[in-house]
Amino acid sequence: MKKIAVLGFGTVGSGVVETIDINADVITQRTGGITVKYIVDVRDFPDSPYAALVTKDFSVVENDPEVSIVVETIGGIGVAYDFTKRSLKAGKSVVTSNKELVATYGYELMALAKENGVSYLFEASVGGGVPLLRPLKTCLNGDVIKEIYGILNGTTNYILTQMFQNGVSFAEALATAQALGYSEADPTADVEGHDACRKACILTSLVTGTHITQDKVPAKGISGVALEDVEYAAQLGYTIKLLGRCVFEGGKAYSYVAPHLVSRNELVSGVNGVMNGIVVKGNIVGETMFYGAGAGKMPTASAVVADVTAIATNVRAGECFEWSAPSDVSGDPAELKTKWFVRVRGELEAELAGTADGVSAYVTAEMSEKELQTVLSGAEVVSAYRMIG
Amino acid sequence: MKKIAVLGFGTVGSGVVETIDINADVITQRTGGITVKYIVDVRDFPDSPYAALVTKDFSVVENDPEVSIVVETIGGIGVAYDFTKRSLKAGKSVVTSNKELVATYGYELMALAKENGVSYLFEASVGGGVPLLRPLKTCLNGDVIKEIYGILNGTTNYILTQMFQNGVSFAEALATAQALGYSEADPTADVEGHDACRKACILTSLVTGTHITQDKVPAKGISGVALEDVEYAAQLGYTIKLLGRCVFEGGKAYSYVAPHLVSRNELVSGVNGVMNGIVVKGNIVGETMFYGAGAGKMPTASAVVADVTAIATNVRAGECFEWSAPSDVSGDPAELKTKWFVRVRGELEAELAGTADGVSAYVTAEMSEKELQTVLSGAEVVSAYRMIG
Numbered sequence: 161m162k163k164i165a166v167l168g169f170g171t172v173g174s175g176v177v178e179t180i181d182i183n184a185d186v187i188t189q190r191t192g193g194i195t196v197k198y199i200v201d202v203r204d205f206p207d208s209p210y211a212a213l214v215t216k217d218f219s220v221v222e223n224d225p226e227v228s229i230v231v232e233t234i235g236g237i238g239v240a241y242d243f244t245k246r247s248l249k250a251g252k253s254v255v256t257s258n259k260e261l262v263a264t265y266g267y268e269l270m271a272l273a274k275e276n277g278v279s280y281l282f283e284a285s286v287g288g289g290v291p292l293l294r295p296l297k298t299c300l301n302g303d304v305i306k307e308i309y310g311i312l313n314g315t316t317n318y319i320l321t322q323m324f325q326n327g328v329s330f331a332e333a334l335a336t337a338q339a340l341g342y343s344e345a346d347p348t349a350d351v352e353g354h355d356a357c358r359k360a361c362i363l364t365s366l367v368t369g370t371h372i373t374q375d376k377v378p379a380k381g382i383s384g385v386a387l388e389d390v391e392y393a394a395q396l397g398y399t400i401k402l403l404g405r406c407v408f409e410g411g412k413a414y415s416y417v418a419p420h421l422v423s424r425n426e427l428v429s430g431v432n433g434v435m436n437g438i439v440v441k442g443n444i445v446g447e448t449m450f451y452g453a454g455a456g457k458m459p460t461a462s463a464v465v466a467d468v469t470a471i472a473t474n475v476r477a478g479e480c481f482e483w484s485a486p487s488d489v490s491g492d493p494a495e496l497k498t499k500w501f502v503r504v505r506g507e508l509e510a511e512l513a514g515t516a517d518g519v520s521a522y523v524t525a526e527m528s529e530k531e532l533q534t535v536l537s538g539a540e541v542v543s544a545y546r547m548i549g
Numbered sequence: 550m551k552k553i554a555v556l557g558f559g560t561v562g563s564g565v566v567e568t569i570d571i572n573a574d575v576i577t578q579r580t581g582g583i584t585v586k587y588i589v590d591v592r593d594f595p596d597s598p599y600a601a602l603v604t605k606d607f608s609v610v611e612n613d614p615e616v617s618i619v620v621e622t623i624g625g626i627g628v629a630y631d632f633t634k635r636s637l638k639a640g641k642s643v644v645t646s647n648k649e650l651v652a653t654y655g656y657e658l659m660a661l662a663k664e665n666g667v668s669y670l671f672e673a674s675v676g677g678g679v680p681l682l683r684p685l686k687t688c689l690n691g692d693v694i695k696e697i698y699g700i701l702n703g704t705t706n707y708i709l710t711q712m713f714q715n716g717v718s719f720a721e722a723l724a725t726a727q728a729l730g731y732s733e734a735d736p737t738a739d740v741e742g743h744d745a746c747r748k749a750c751i752l753t754s755l756v757t758g759t760h761i762t763q764d765k766v767p768a769k770g771i772s773g774v775a776l777e778d779v780e781y782a783a784q785l786g787y788t789i790k791l792l793g794r795c796v797f798e799g800g801k802a803y804s805y806v807a808p809h810l811v812s813r814n815e816l817v818s819g820v821n822g823v824m825n826g827i828v829v830k831g832n833i834v835g836e837t838m839f840y841g842a843g844a845g846k847m848p849t850a851s852a853v854v855a856d857v858t859a860i861a862t863n864v865r866a867g868e869c870f871e872w873s874a875p876s877d878v879s880g881d882p883a884e885l886k887t888k889w890f891v892r893v894r895g896e897l898e899a900e901l902a903g904t905a906d907g908v909s910a911y912v913t914a915e916m917s918e919k920e921l922q923t924v925l926s927g928a929e930v931v932s933a934y935r936m937i938g
Contacts, residue, residue, distance in 0.1 A: 179691055179833050186693055283688060289834040291680075291688030298687070299672060299680030302568055302854025304575055427826075427840060430819045437816075444568050445678040445851035448841035451816060452834060462834035465691025 161193040162472045165221040167243055168234035169201040169214065172257050172284070175461030176231055176468075177210055187465070191472040197227055200243075218243050222250050229471055231464055232256040237264050248272045248280065255467040257284035257460050263358035267371035267485050274482075281467035281481060286312065286359040287436050289459025290452035291466075293366060293481065296440060303442030305367045309405035309548070310438030311431050312359040312417075314455040315343045315350040316382050316402045320419075321432040323390050324399055330385055342434055353379035353402065353417040360404035364415045364490075365483045367408060372415065376490040379417035389543050392501065392521050393421050398547065399429045405493075412491035421501045423549030494529035496546075502532070503542040523547070550582040551861045554610040556632055557623035558590040558603065561646050561673070564850030565620055565857075566599055576854070580861040586616055589632075607632050611639050618860055620853055621645040626653050637661045637669065644856040646673035646849050652747035656760035656874050663871075670856035670870060675701065675748040676825050678848025679841035680855075682755060682870065685829060692831030694756045698794035698937070699827030700820050701748040701806075703843040704732045704739040705771050705791045709808075710821040712779050713788055719774055731823055742768035742791065742806040749793035753804045753879075754872045756797060761804065765879040768806035778932050781890065781910050782810050787936070788818045794882075801880035810890045812938025883918035885935075891921070892931040912936070 166173050177196050180187060187194055198221050199205075199213045208214070221227055230247040232254055234240040240261050247254050248269065256262065261269070262282045273280035283293050287310075296305070311317050315337055322333035334351065337343040349355045357379035364372040382402050393400050398421040406415040422429040427449055431437035436454025441447050453459035505519045519542055524532065532544065555562050566585050569576060576583055587610050588594075588602045597603070610616055619636040621643055623629040629650050636643050637658065645651065650658075651671045662669035672682050676699075685694070700706050704726055711722035723740065726732040738744045746768035753761040771791050782789050787810040795804040811818040816838055820826030825843025830836050842848035894908045908931055913921065921933065 175833075183691060183693055183833065187691065190690060290837060291684035291839075294688050295680035295684045298859060299683050299852065299855050301579060301858040302572060302576065302851055304572055427816065427819050430816050442851060444564075444572065444847050444854070446842050446848055448679060448839075450680075450837075450839060452837035458833050459835055462691055462831060463688065465833070466688050469690040470687060 161195060162191065162228055163195050163197040163226045164229040164231060164468060165198040165200060165227045166196055166231045166233065167200045167218070167221075167240070168232065169199045169203070169205060170233065170235070171457045172460045172464065173199070173231070173233035175457035176233065176464050179458065179461045179465045187469060191469050194468060194472055197224070218246070222246050228252055229468055230254045231468065232258060232261075233464070234258070235260065237261050241265055244269055244280075245272060248276050248278060251276050251278060253279040253281070253471045255281045255464055255471070257282070257464055259285040259355070259358040259362060263361040263374060266362065266365060267483060270482055279471050281470065282362070283467050284460050284463035286362050287438055287450065287452065288314070288454040288456065289462045290436055290438065290450050290454060291463075292438055292450045293362075295450065296366060297481070300440065300442050300445060300448070303444045305408055305440065305442055307405070307407050307441040308363050308367070308438065309403050310428060311401055311436050312356040312404040312438065312454065313350055313402060314434035314436060314453070315347070316356070317431065317436070318342050318434045320382060320385065320400055320402065323385065323387065324394065325432075327387065329387055330383060351383050352381035356402060356404045356417045360406055360415050360417055363404070364406045364413050366481065367406065368413050368489050369483045370489050371483055371486045372413065372490060373486055377415045377417065378493060380419065382419050384543070385419055386543060388503070389545070392503070396421070396501070396523070397424050398422060399424065400545070401428065401431075403548070407493075407496055409491070411489070413489050414491040414493040414496050416493035419545055421545045421547045423547070426549040429549075497526045497528050499526055499547040500524040500532055500544055501547055502536065502544045504536065505540040505542050550584060551580065551617055552584050552586040552615045553618040553620060553857060554587040554589060554616045555585055555620045555622065556589045556607070556610075556629070557621065558588045558592070558594060559622065559624070560846045561849045561853065562588070562620070562622035564846035565622065565853050568847065568850045568854045576858060580858050583857060583861055586613070607635070611635050616641060618642045618644065618857055620857065621647055621650075622853070623647070624649065626650050630654055633658055633669075634661060637665050637667060640665050640667060642668040642670070642860045644670045644853055644860070646671070646853055648674040648744070648747040648751060652750040652763060655751065655754060656872060659871055668860050670859065671751070672856050673849050673852035675751050676827055676839065676841065677703070677843040677845065678851045679825055679827065679839050679843060680852075681827055681839045682751075684839065685755060686870070689829065689831050689834060689837070692833045694797055694829065694831055696794070696796050696830040697752050697756070697827065698792050699817060700790055700825050701745040701793040701827065701843065702739055702791060703823035703825060703845070704736070705745070706820065706825070707731050707823045708740075709771060709774065709789055709791065712774065712776065713783070714821075716776065718776055719772060740772050741770035745791060745793045745806045749795055749804050749806055752793070753795045753802050755870065756795065757802050757878050758872045759878050760872055760875045761802065761879060762875055766804045766806065767882060769808065771808050773932070774808055775932060777892070778934070781892070785810070785890070785912070786813050787811055787890075788813065789934070790817065790820075792937070796885055798880070800878070802878050803880045803882040803885050805882035808934055810934045810936045812936070815938040818938075886915045886917050888915055888936040889913040889921055889933055890936055891925065891933045893925065894929040894931050
C-alpha cells in the first residue's frame with residue numbers, strides 16, 4: 161500500500177483523488193493499493209467527501225515518511241516549484257500535470273529526482289490523457305525521430321472547430337469556449353499559443369535530450385485567424401489548426417507554434433473540438449498518431465494516476481524522462497520550408513483578382529519564412545499560414 | 550553491448566537487421582549497443598551484405614551464451630514455437646512480431662519466460678509499428694478499459710479503401726492489393742478476418758489477464774462486402790471498415806471481428822489504405838486512438854527493435870505483458886447491442902421500396918444480433934453490418 165499526497169485540489173487534483181477512489185479495485189490489483197493520505201490546498205473544502213484529508217500545511221507531507229509519492233497539480237512556477245523541490249529532497253517521487261513547471265525547470269527537477277533516487281514523471285503535461293511521452297521513449301526507441309507535430313491545446317482547437325464548422329468569428333467562438341468552461345477567464349496562455357509552446361518545449365527536450373527553453377520556440381496564437389482564412393481553407397480542402405511543430409534535422413531542433421492550414425487528407429485535420437492529436441514521424445516506423453482528450457479533469461487525472469501506478473509498481477519509467485541542461489541545439493524555425501497560404505492586399509492584386517477589398521489569396525511553392533518575406537516585401541500581408549499536406 | 554540472433558530473414562527479419570544497422574548510432578547511445586551475431590534461416594542469402602551472419606543451425610544460437618536476445622520473425626506456430634521455447638529455456642529473452650504464435654501459445658511462453666527470468670515481448674504483434682500494447686499497460690494503468698475497437702489489418706483496409714474511394718469491386722481491389730504486395734498469395738488469413746482475430750485475442754488477453762483463444766472470438770471477413778453496401782454506407786455518411794472489437798462489461802469480454810459501418814464523425818473512419826487505427830476507451834481517460842502503419846517491413850521492425858532496446862536497457866517491460874491460462878471470461882458477442890445496417894430482399898420490400906431488385910435497406914434501433922435475427926426471421930438478409938457512431 162502506497163500513501164500519496166495531492167498538492168492542489170482544483171480540477172485535476174480532485175480528478176486524481178476521485179480516480180483513485182472510483183478505480184480502487186483495479187488499482188489495488190495492479191499496484192497493491194494506493195491511498196491518498198493528504199490533500200494540500202490553501203482553501204477549505206468543508207463539503208467535500210475528502211474534507212478530512214485536507215491540510216494547508218505542506219510541511220506535514222514533507223515530514224511524513226509514509227508518503228512516498230506526491231502529486232503536484234497546483235500549476236504555475238511559484239509554490240509548485242518550491243513544493244516539488246522539497247518533496248524530491250525529502251525522497252518522495254513527484255508526478256505532475258504542470259507543463260509550465262516542466263518546461264521551465266524540468267531539467268533541474270529531473271536532476272534533483274535522480275540525486276535523491278526518486279522519479280519526476282509528467283506524462284499528463286503534454287496531451288493530457290493522451291499516452292504520448294512514455295510511448296515516444298519506450299515504443300519508438302529504435303527510431304530516429306524526424307518530426308513531431310500536432311494539436312497540443314484543446315481550447316484553441318475548440319475555437320477553431322467552431323469557426324470552421326459553424327462559421328462564427330474568433331471572438332464569438334472564444335466567448336462560447338469561456339461559457340462552457342473550456343477556457344480560463346484570462347485566455348491569453350491558450351489563445352496566444354503559450355500553453356502549446358510549453359508542450360512543444362517538453363516534446364523537443366525529450367527528443368533532443370537537452371532542456372529547450374520557451375524563448376527558443378516562437379509561438380503565434382490564433383487571435384489573428386479571420387473567418388476569411390477559414391473560408392479559403394475550406395475551399396482548398398484544408399482546415400486551420402494551431403499546431404506545435406518540432407523538426408529534427410542535421411543535429412538541430414526547429415520548433416515553433418503557429419496556426420497551419422492542414423489538408424483534409426491528413427488525419428489530424430479530423431481532430432476536432434477539445435481533442436488533441438499528435439503525429440510522430442520516425443525514420444523507421446514512418447508516421448504514427450496519438451489521439452485523445454488533451455485536457456479536462458478526468459483525462460488529465462488518468463495520465464497522472466498512470467504515472468503514480470508506474471512508480472508504485474517500480475516500473476523504472478522515471479529513467480525514460482530525462483534530459484540535460486540547456487545547450488545550443490535549437491535551429492531557427494523560420495528556415496523550415498513548407499508551402500504557404502497567403503492573402504495579400506495591394507492595388508495590383510485588386511486589379512488582377514478583381515476583388516472589392518483588393519485582397520488576393522495564393523498558395524506558394526515550398527519556401528522558408530525568410531524566402532516568403534523576400535517574395536512579399538513591399539506587399540501588405542493580410543495573413544500567412546504554413547501548410548501541411 | 551548486447552548480442553542478438555534474428556530467426557527468419559524474411560520481410561520483418563531483414564527489416565530488423567537493417568534498422569539496427571541504419572540507427573546504430575542512436576541505438577548505441579540509448580542501450581550501449583546491439584549487434585546481430587546470427588541470422589538463422591533455412592535459405593541461403595549469398596548476395597546479402599549480412600550473408601556472413603546466416604546459419605541454418607538454430608542450436609548454434611541456443612548454445613551461445615553471448616546471445617542474450619532472440620528475435621523470432623519466422624511466423625506460424627511450428628518451428629517458431631519450438632525455437633521460442635528453446636530460446637527461453639536457454640535463458641534468452643525473445644521478441645516477436647508473430648501474432649499467430651502469441652495468440653495460440655502466449656500464456657505458455659510468458660510463463661516459460663518468467664520461469665527463466667527473461668522476457669517475452671511482442672509489441673509488433675498487434676498494430677505493427679503502432680505503439681499500442683505497452684501504452685495500454687503503462688499509460689492507461691489507472692483506467693478500467695471499457696472497449697477497444699479498431700482497424701487491425703492493413704490489407705483488408707487497403708481493399709475497403711479502394712472499394713470506397715474508387716468504386717471497384719472486392720475482387721478487383723484484392724487483385725490490386727496482391728499486385729502491390731500488400732496481400733499474400735493466399736489472402737485467406739487477411740480477407741476472412743483470421744489475422745484480425747488473432748490481434749483481437751491478444752488485446753483481449755492483455756486487458757482481461759486471461760489467455761483468450763481464437764474460438765472465443767468469432768471472425769467475419771470482408772469477402773461478402775458488396776459495392777452496393779459501400780454505396781449505401783457513403784450515402785448515410787459512413788464508411789465500411791473491418792474492425793476487431795472487444796467490449797469489457799460485467800466481468801465478461803465480448804470480442805469479435807466483422808465489417809462495420811463507421812460514421813464519418815469517428816476518427817477511425819479516416820484511417821485509410823494500409824494504415825491501422827485502434828481506439829481504446831477507458832472509464833477515466835475517455836476515448837484515445839493509436840494510429841500508424843500496421844504492417845510492412847520497416848514499421849514492424851521499428852516495434853521489434855523497440856522491444857529489443859527495452860530488454861537491453863533492463864526496462865522491466867516484460868512484466869507488462871502477462872496473462873494467465875484460459876478461463877471462462879468470454880461472453881457471447883452476439884449479445885452486444887448496436888444499430889445495424891441491413892439490406893433485405895422480399896416481395897413486400899420490393900413493393901414498399903419500389904426497387905427493381907426487391908432489396909430494401911434499413912438502419913435499425915440498437916439491438917443485439919439475436920434480436921436482429923428474430924426481427925428478420927423469414928426475410929432474406931442480403932447484408933447486415935453493425936454500426937459505429
